[in-house]
Amino acid sequence: MGWEFWKRELDEEELVEDGFEDYSSRRASANGVGPRNLVDPLEEPVPGLGTYEDFNTIDWVREKSKDRDRHREITNKSRESTVALLHRISDAFSGWLLMLLVGLMAGALAGGIDIAAHWMTDLKGGVCLVGFWFNHEHCCWTYNETFQERDRCPQWKSWSELITGTSEGAFAYIMDYLMYLFWALLFSFLAVTLVRAFAPYACGSGIPEIKTILSGFIIRGYLGKWTLIIKTITLVLAVSSGLSLGKEGPLVHVACCCANILCHLFTKYRKNEAKRREVLSAAAAVGVSVAFGAPIGGVLFSLEEVSYYFPLKTLWRSFFAALVAAFTLRSINPFGNSRLVLFYVEFHAPWHLVELAPFILLGIFGGLWGALFIRANIAWCRIRKTTRLGHYPIIEVLLVAALTALVSYPNSYTRMSGSELISELFNDCSLLDSSQLCGYEQPANMSETGVGNSLADRPAGPELYTALWQLALALIFKMMITVITFGMKVPSGLFIPSMAVGAIAGRLLGVGMEQLAYYNHDSIIFRGWCSPGADCITPGLYAMVGAAACLGGVTRMTVSLVVIMFELTGGLEYIVPLMAATMTSKWVADAFGREGIYEAHIRLNGYPFLEPKEEFDHNSLAVDVMRPRRGDPALAVLTQEGMTVGEVESLIESTHFSGFPVVLSQESQRLVGFVLRRDLLISIDNARKRQDGVVSASQVVFTEHLPSLPPDAPPPLNLRGIMDLSPFTVTDHTPIDITVDIFRKLGLRQCLVTHNGKLLGIITKKDVLKHMAQIANRDPDSILFN
């Protein structure tokens, strides 16, 4: 450190002046291509500037700033002419219009999927003679007979009946079995082949990826039109194939695809990654809204489970879009009952405080099952990822489909589709109900126990005992098959299988409680509220609570789940049981691991997702997380002036960093700004092509005023325009938990670390995630992308 150094410092001091220099010139430049304003909001001078590469993380602050500049521009222009004013108004309402379109499109698609899946599911059992396009129910509607069993009519022929003429006997049974197997294999084969051939992103539920995208990650094509088309088709196929999967999760993906595609109609949303993510948050709400017919629950699902940045404006718009979608779906009326909701239930009896004990038991079961399922599923997915199994997805799907079909056909509760099963389990038995689950013995002493109360608790009959056995087998089968099904290369949702598991468990417990109450109505527990002839236990309610508990254990949703269930029943009456079960389930499951299934899949795939919920509780400082680490080569920085184009290019080539801090000088390391690698590359490239005299020896400057150069030097290249003049900084002593908070809340991509005004290092989102993984004793290299 000799005189040269002091000289340099002196120059800098003079350059910086007293801090009260005139900012007006800078501000003027800020309106053009100045700081934070990398691209002119309405035209793009250098194509690609300010955009992102695939598998990279966006900078929320930059995106929102860009949008505000655009908005300001439009507002300023609107004072000039009527056309510009109209443009401003249309711009203001474009968000609502977009929401309307998303709601309409997603509602229509969901209706189509429902109808198609219903028809194809029935196709596995037989065909309608009046027209093959009718499903079982519609087919029997046209045959207008008086009250009969819903699913028996001459028009509908099972395959054995159609071929051999009879549906009786072992041969017919085997023939139907084989046809069922055939269709299941065909559908699942088609599904997996289509996914593999046209849109690999169409597989799975899509929610982990959507969570990651909403947190600011770029996965090009994940929400594209091919994904939409293929996912819609293969979803129908996968659901119809009888695999243990649901269509509710993928519907969220479908709705997000719709939103993403419709975003292209509006410049505001097409060009801004942050604004587009607001629309996608709303689309997630739309997805759940159409899946369950629960608009409020959908909005809360988006808020609680999926979204990262959820301002109030998005809340309003989500709600609007969710309503539009729900009403579109209702107009299509795919369930044929003009109900909005997937499972409409109406219970007649209130619940008693004592019943909280079994409800909490169901919560514990749900939590245990959730934790177990996540572990088993992740272990299986890891095997798929790391062994040869992953190379044969088609064979895997076919094998699982065959296994599912073979095992599930003989048991009527596994043969029926997941949502039918749940509907039946939620159902409250009336006296006239012909379902096996309502196979109670008719009370002999009807007059004694009160004829009026047709829903009184009754002893179980042999039919019900058979049903219970079948349900128990179905429970075990569903629990096992779901583990290996979720994560295969077909669209697969987890809501319905999880709910089915819980509903079976709940119904079993409910019937058990009912019989206990019936035979022990004098015991201390039941005395007083469960006299003979009273309808005191509703097994359907237990099924519902169980379904909520299991879904809660797997996904760790609470409020949104309760609200969805509340919208199904439409009564505040059952919120307390649901709340008790979901909360217990969440606590129990959290005790085994804080991650829900979606977070676990995000981690499995190594997405850079910074969980907004979890409290980060560790005692380290920013300096421990930042790069360069002790012993690493010094931080790669650019200087404000003095570097040539060639030097900059070789620096870019020799490193893989996504951005470079700009400092006053190598010696002082005082931070001036931050430049992104991509912007730097594009700008230099562009300058070399278009700007005269820019050669490798040209000086790259980031200053406001060009430095005086020797007369024979090539013209300098001023890149101040692409420099972010307001990079985020923290001091080296900032605790890491505060740093993580800043990353989460502001949606940063990177943050610079300073000590007493000098640049020390840089922290990227990936560094934070790696540090968190390290603390949790996980492999820090499991975080894959940038």
Added chain:
Amino acid sequence: MGWEFWKRELDEEELVEDGFEDYSSRRASANGVGPRNLVDPLEEPVPGLGTYEDFNTIDWVREKSKDRDRHREITNKSRESTVALLHRISDAFSGWLLMLLVGLMAGALAGGIDIAAHWMTDLKGGVCLVGFWFNHEHCCWTYNETFQERDRCPQWKSWSELITGTSEGAFAYIMDYLMYLFWALLFSFLAVTLVRAFAPYACGSGIPEIKTILSGFIIRGYLGKWTLIIKTITLVLAVSSGLSLGKEGPLVHVACCCANILCHLFTKYRKNEAKRREVLSAAAAVGVSVAFGAPIGGVLFSLEEVSYYFPLKTLWRSFFAALVAAFTLRSINPFGNSRLVLFYVEFHAPWHLVELAPFILLGIFGGLWGALFIRANIAWCRIRKTTRLGHYPIIEVLLVAALTALVSYPNSYTRMSGSELISELFNDCSLLDSSQLCGYEQPANMSETGVGNSLADRPAGPELYTALWQLALALIFKMMITVITFGMKVPSGLFIPSMAVGAIAGRLLGVGMEQLAYYNHDSIIFRGWCSPGADCITPGLYAMVGAAACLGGVTRMTVSLVVIMFELTGGLEYIVPLMAATMTSKWVADAFGREGIYEAHIRLNGYPFLEPKEEFDHNSLAVDVMRPRRGDPALAVLTQEGMTVGEVESLIESTHFSGFPVVLSQESQRLVGFVLRRDLLISIDNARKRQDGVVSASQVVFTEHLPSLPPDAPPPLNLRGIMDLSPFTVTDHTPIDITVDIFRKLGLRQCLVTHNGKLLGIITKKDVLKHMAQIANRDPDSILFN
């Protein structure tokens, strides 16, 4: 700038080393009283350190950091002993326990308030002979006659009947009138005197102040026990006095008081301002939950309207507390109908798409009324603030109460309480309904139009026309009186009066539509869906939509309002009309001014509230907002070493700043940390008292290692412990919108501005608010507090 300066710089460079110094020693200190860790989490060495003064803004980051330190401490200790482990577990569940207590207490209080207000409202009309503590309804319950008019029974005597023996004739009427006036004046006098004498904070709705408190402001005593007691009592008095005010808003204040008081039971919440605000957010949800019996709506109200920082954990807890409160209230059963909700409505007819036109009209009316009301009310409150009117609050309240009583007694729709009026307006007329509003002509050709449909549209009879006139007068009166009532020195909510205005307007329009449809059922509009004898228009639904629209116009709530209404009816059916009306209402009202009534009152009172909703759209840089401005004296800073205690004290005395940046040296202005004025004062005071040899000539140092001092110098005072080593900084070029975003999202109190690593100035929340006020052409000095 001579050699001295360079010498200094050199020393600093050496001091700072290469940035890779050993941080372990610092981190060790971080666990004690080190950076961000001003107070040891479990014991407080210097009392007052790290607390706030009244009317100051908290630093969210510091508070949350404190809580994390505390949590970490407990977690670490829990590994040592079983007692500590139990402590950890109890600590983890204390939040839930607190929520349970808040729910129970607020639910019980709300029940008590309901019962008391009901009784005292009836007391204005008469007294029960069986027992004066019975209200009118209960009094007539005890008199067990068969079906009769609900409010006629011999046990209940009106005052004239009690005194003169008859309730007939002009004399009796005047006597009742005078008694009504007497009670109204007595109640309002008691209310205003109690508020003035014991708890001035108990007046108003409390929501503006709670919003401000939740955003991080300190108002000591605003949520204290005196406020709670006095507010509860005076709320009952104010509501019973017949003034045009509701108890729903103040219930939010009452619930928050409960929460704040219960927080004192748990160290975690007592000592941490940020954690306490999480509880208060949940309490706001509880308040609405008990006010309307709408737990989900309450949670969304807290999220949409009141809260500032609403993490998911708070969402779950709010929901839990809101449920507990709602069920506590239901167990108390103040409405005597075991309904959870304040206005239970059940409509039978669906709505038709054509009806959206009148619904949107109601939305426009609501928006206009909202905008008008806010302007008029704020203008009136400003008059009260600035003129002599404000000096006589008791006389003002008595005058308004007298005026209200005098005008409202003759009109039965203004005489009844606001919530009774709304109930009646929401009600759907059945054939047997004896209400004046159902005074339709009995269809002569009953057989023709179909007897089965008892709810068919019928022509209005003379009784209904009278009712309509009375309603129109009531509308005008309510609209005017509410403007001068809201803001008086009594507890006053705005929900019920706003809803009443909307419900009257809606009912008028609804009856109008009904008659239009009845007489023009062949016109193009009504043909096809409104044939004679059909029940096509439900005036009660119009009243409900109108109520939502007016409330939305005044408060600018949307989703939470729709959800509250949805919980009242329990059907998704009417969400679209409600949504259309509230959205229209919000858009129309926003066109006249973006502020809701609560924000307007916050501004009127000059609270430092940084609106989290509004998009801040202005093109200035951090350097324009920061202090010191150009021409101001230089920023008051402390140096890391070299200042004496006396110098520091004189700096504190000569300025009024709440904190001082610490820099390396006056010349280099490189930022080291930030010290709060209060902490500095307390620490110096404490050191002078307790530490030997600390005199005015002692050096104050903020360094890690004590500098070498001449042997005769007094011992230095090291204050590194109270210095925030990680102050937030932005560069001078940061656009102000990003700065505002940082302030909002991180909940900052101040932020330092740097240029190329040198400290330039400071921005406080107040500076930001002043700047925003300036841009909006308002007086920047209207922001009063710190």
